[in-house]
Amino acid sequence: xxxxxxxxxxxxxxxxxxxxxxxxxxxxxxxxxxxxxxxxxxxxxxxxxxxxxxxxxxxxxxxxxxxxxxxxxxxxxxxxxxxxxxxxxxxxxxxxxxxxxxxxxxxxxxxxxxxxxxxxxxxxxxxxxxxxxxxxxxxxxxxxxxxxxxxxxxxxxxxxxxxxxxxxxxxxxxxxxxxxxxxxxxxxxxxxxxxxxxxxxxxxxxxxxxxxxxxxxxxxxxxxxxxxxxxxxxxxxxxxxxxxxxxxxxxxxxxxxxxxxxxxxxxxxxxxxxxxxxxxxxxxxxxxxxxxxxxxxxxxxxxxxxxxxxxxxxxxxxxxxxxxxxxxxxxxxxxxxxxxxxxxxxxxxxxxxxxxxxxxxxxxxxxxxxxxxxxxxxxxxxxxxxxxxxxxxxxxxxxxxxxxxxxxxxxxxxxxxxxxxxxxxxxxxxxxxxxxxxxxxxxxxxxxxxxxxxxxxxxxxxxxxxxxxxxxxxxxxxxxxxxxxxxxxxxxxxxxxxxxxxxxxxxxxxxxxxxxxxxxxxxxxxxxxxxxxxxxxxxxxxxxxxxxxxxxxxxxxxxxxxxxxxxxxxxxxxxxxxxxxxxxxxxxxxxxxxxxx
Amino acid sequence: xxxxxxxxxxxxxxxxxxxxxxxxxxxxxxxxxxxxxxxxxxxxxxxxxxxxxxxxxxxxxxxxxxxxxxxxxxxxxxxxxxxxxxxxxxxxxxxxxxxxxxxxxxxxxxxxxxxxxxxxxxxxxxxxxxxxxxxxxxxxxxxxxxxxxxxxxxxxxxxxxxxxxxxxxxxxxxxxxxxxxxxxxxxxxxxxxxxxxxxxxxxxxxxxxxxxxxxxxxxxxxxxxxxxxxxxxxxxxxxxxxxxxxxxx
Numbered sequence: 001x002x003x004x005x006x007x008x009x010x011x012x013x014x015x016x017x018x019x020x021x022x023x024x025x026x027x028x029x030x031x032x033x034x035x036x037x038x039x040x041x042x043x044x045x046x047x048x049x050x051x052x053x054x055x056x057x058x059x060x061x062x063x064x065x066x067x068x069x070x071x072x073x074x075x076x077x078x079x080x081x082x083x084x085x086x087x088x089x090x091x092x093x094x095x096x097x098x099x100x101x102x103x104x105x106x107x108x109x110x111x112x113x114x115x116x117x118x119x120x121x122x123x124x125x126x127x128x129x130x131x132x133x134x135x136x137x138x139x140x141x142x143x144x145x146x147x148x149x150x151x152x153x154x155x156x157x158x159x160x161x162x163x164x165x166x167x168x169x170x171x172x173x174x175x176x177x178x179x180x181x182x183x184x185x186x187x188x189x190x191x192x193x194x195x196x197x198x199x200x201x202x203x204x205x206x207x208x209x210x211x212x213x214x215x216x217x218x219x220x221x222x223x224x225x226x227x228x229x230x231x232x233x234x235x236x237x238x239x240x241x242x243x244x245x246x247x248x249x250x251x252x253x254x255x256x257x258x259x260x261x262x263x264x265x266x267x268x269x270x271x272x273x274x275x276x277x278x279x280x281x282x283x284x285x286x287x288x289x290x291x292x293x294x295x296x297x298x299x300x301x302x303x304x305x306x307x308x309x310x311x312x313x314x315x316x317x318x319x320x321x322x323x324x325x326x327x328x329x330x331x332x333x334x335x336x337x338x339x340x341x342x343x344x345x346x347x348x349x350x351x352x353x354x355x356x357x358x359x360x361x362x363x364x365x366x367x368x369x370x371x372x373x374x375x376x377x378x379x380x381x382x383x384x385x386x387x388x389x390x391x392x393x394x395x396x397x398x399x400x401x402x403x404x405x406x407x408x409x410x411x412x413x414x415x416x417x418x419x420x421x422x423x424x425x426x427x428x429x430x431x432x433x434x435x436x437x438x439x440x441x442x443x444x445x446x447x448x449x450x451x452x453x454x455x456x457x458x459x460x461x462x463x464x465x466x467x468x469x470x471x472x473x474x475x476x477x478x479x480x481x482x483x484x485x486x487x488x489x490x491x492x493x494x495x496x497x498x499x500x501x502x503x504x505x506x507x508x509x510x511x512x513x514x515x516x517x518x519x520x521x522x523x524x525x526x527x528x529x530x531x532x533x534x535x536x537x538x539x540x541x542x543x544x545x546x547x548x549x550x551x552x553x554x555x556x557x558x559x560x561x562x563x564x565x566x567x568x569x570x571x572x573x574x575x576x577x578x579x580x581x582x583x584x585x586x587x588x589x590x591x592x593x594x595x596x597x
Numbered sequence: 598x599x600x601x602x603x604x605x606x607x608x609x610x611x612x613x614x615x616x617x618x619x620x621x622x623x624x625x626x627x628x629x630x631x632x633x634x635x636x637x638x639x640x641x642x643x644x645x646x647x648x649x650x651x652x653x654x655x656x657x658x659x660x661x662x663x664x665x666x667x668x669x670x671x672x673x674x675x676x677x678x679x680x681x682x683x684x685x686x687x688x689x690x691x692x693x694x695x696x697x698x699x700x701x702x703x704x705x706x707x708x709x710x711x712x713x714x715x716x717x718x719x720x721x722x723x724x725x726x727x728x729x730x731x732x733x734x735x736x737x738x739x740x741x742x743x744x745x746x747x748x749x750x751x752x753x754x755x756x757x758x759x760x761x762x763x764x765x766x767x768x769x770x771x772x773x774x775x776x777x778x779x780x781x782x783x784x785x786x787x788x789x790x791x792x793x794x795x796x797x798x799x800x801x802x803x804x805x806x807x808x809x810x811x812x813x814x815x816x817x818x819x820x821x822x823x824x825x826x827x828x829x830x831x832x833x834x835x836x837x838x839x840x841x842x843x844x845x846x
Binding site: 092 | 611626627629666667670671674782783784785786787788789791792
């Protein structure tokens with residue numbers, strides 16, 4: 001059985017060298033976030049992930065959360081692990097310092113969350129949802145609401161949930177029907193919410209539900225939805241949890257993956273109405289949700305990176321130990337480990353190189369988010385916000401879709417054993433599958449990309465990013481390291497493909513939105529592949545410079561260059577093919593007779 | 598009561614150790630390093646005693662490269678109050694470390710010194726014992742229980758034949774065994790706080806200690822690979838092999 005080891009070297013390389021921690025530390029708000037602090041935090045988090053969370057991952061998958069009489073019991077060990085997690089203060093890593101959090105920047109939170117997710121994604125969803133509630137209250141909660149709820153949410157003594165989906169309102173939230181009727185200083189909430197992650201459990205003393213609902217005279221559609229706090233236990237005057245609110249978990253779903261995470265059907269107001277408190281202004285609930293969506297989507301993209309990393313570690317371990325067959329051309333002698341077989345090596349490298357490219361892209365977006373928030377210069381904040389807005393659907397869509405592919409390749413490397421549940425690698429594939437669905441499916445991400453992020457602004461931000469890619473790519477040719485210089489041509493071809501496809505999207509977005517929609521997912525994938533290649537080539541360049549200077553970890557740098565070269569030669573060639581599909585493939589989708597399906 | 602704890606930076610116990618290509622030692626460049634597990638237990642013990650109100654201040658000492666500051670920060674994140682790094686790039690041996698500790702103890706005047714019983718890198722199991730001899734203090738090595746009480750301490754030592762209970766006079770040097778306690782997970786707020794705790798860096802010269810090695814390592818090699826076994830016909834053949842080939846009986 002493989003055990004998780006946090007990829008500290010790659011994480012630190014990406015944070016320090018590729019993203020540039022110095023740029024983050026240079027901002028006054030993040031001045032305390034020095035290299036040695038980041039190293040200490042990542043080191044301890046890695047230990048906690050490996051020793052406490054990882055051993056529960058398989059247990060959680062096999063046992064699953066259990067529902068009985070409205071109560072949900074998490075798998076054995078989860079409650080104790082949650083207590084350790086909150087006692088150790090991890091829940092408050094990026095939480096506001098006014099309420100007991102450590103206020104660390106997103107880039108640090110990103111690496112730490114990657115570890116939690118690699119070790120135990122189902123567990124990690126609980127604190128992740130809590131941080132979503134913290135974010136919402138921070139942005140739009142009243143001073144009184146913050147006073148009542150923040151500290152306990154930051155510490156993790158209370159957990160949080162997001163209640164958006166209803167049976168008839170999934171990707172289309174305009175169809176939300178849950179009602180909120182004013183009564184004195186609060187509202188009475190009635191309705192059914194589904195797919196509520198960690199909606200009920202006994203690990204925290206209270207659960208703070210954020211619920212989307214309509215007030216009696218609210219307009220139809222998205223402009224008539226408000227946001228409410230509905231605590232599981234209504235607070236006493238002294239702030240402690242008191243009477244049980246009129247909200248029940250009526251069942252939990254049987255799912256393909258993340259078995260340990262209870263996905264609840266929540267029923268509000270079966271007994272007259274659940275007490276709820278409005279957050280911010282009336283009818284602006286969905287807008288508030290979308291502000292937080294950036295964080296949440298980046299978080300789910302990161303889940304993709306994390307699961308892919310775990311699948312890679314497990315597959316590598318197996319490939320190094322499983323003895324089967326002889327090497328091609330070998331006559332007699334000992335049988336060899338399967339890592340000696342070229343096709344297995346190719347599979348391993350496709351996993352490794354994509355995990356590293358995905359991590360580079362996700363952390364880059366995360367650093368941009370920090371700069372958009374904390375940079376002292378107004379223009380820099382704006383520029384970074386536009387950058388991160390463009391990257392988020394790509395991180396979410398691409399990293400999750402590739403995680404499924406990487407996890408599937410991990411199963412393949414195990415051969416027949418991969419298909420056996422006891423091996424443990426099928427779980428990664430099943431767990432990864434949800435990441436491309438929740439927080440907006442890949443289709444929704446692609447629609448966001450071609451619409452809000454490219455089409456409406458006529459590709460302005462995209463053009464800036466593509467120009468930056470070109471500038472960096474052109475430097476590769478002169479690199480004194482032959483393995484780095486060799487990456488130039490393929491990278492330039494892939495950037496050309498991206499530019500060509502982007503031009504097509506911008507040109508067709510207004511007059512032929514259906515055509516753009518028909519190829520929007522391949523376009524998102526193209527962005528992911530090319531951005532990943534661009535960052536891998538940059539990583540190779542940095543590694544080559546360190547090697548030439550005799551600085552840093554020579555083995556790591558050499559491996560980074562070789563990994564980037566594999567990516568450029570095996571993954572990037574998909575780019576021109578995707579561009580061809582995007583610019584020429586819409587008609588066959590749209591022209592197909594609906595009756596012929 | 599003031600307690601002084603010695604901590605050593607070693608190759609992380611989860612890392613597979615490799616011998617350097619030139620046979621001069623073990624590869625430590627770009628390898629994950631960590632606090633020696635027995636030292637971690639020693640720190641944990643001091644912190645528990647402080648939490649129980651038995652100890653007022655915990656000072657952590659390490660001897661070695663500047664990177665040992667990370668190890669000291671780890672100990673401070675666990676709960677130690679301040680740290681002292683005796684900065685040297687010499688490959689210090691137990692006697693040198695014991696002498697450095699002796700010099701620091703002369704300045705700090707702790708009532709109790711807790712150290713790990715041995716370090717997992719070279720397993721010397723000597724520093725604590727040497728230190729007690731240099732100081733002329735009582736020693737209790739391999740402790741699985743330490744209970745200070747006024748001017749003495751009740752300790753339980755793990756022996757080959759069982760447990761030995763002793764009363765030792767303070768000040769004393771005790772070394773921690775595996776079963777003394779189970780170290781805590783460091784909390785995030787304490788990692789942040791540790792960054793701001795005082796850490797003094799001094800040179801061995803300033804303490805008047807010569808840390809030059811007294812022993813020379815000739816060569817470090819990997820253990821010989823185990824050969825394949827053979828199937829024997831009977832016990833007589835086994836005895837004969839043990840006698841004539843292995844020459845062990």
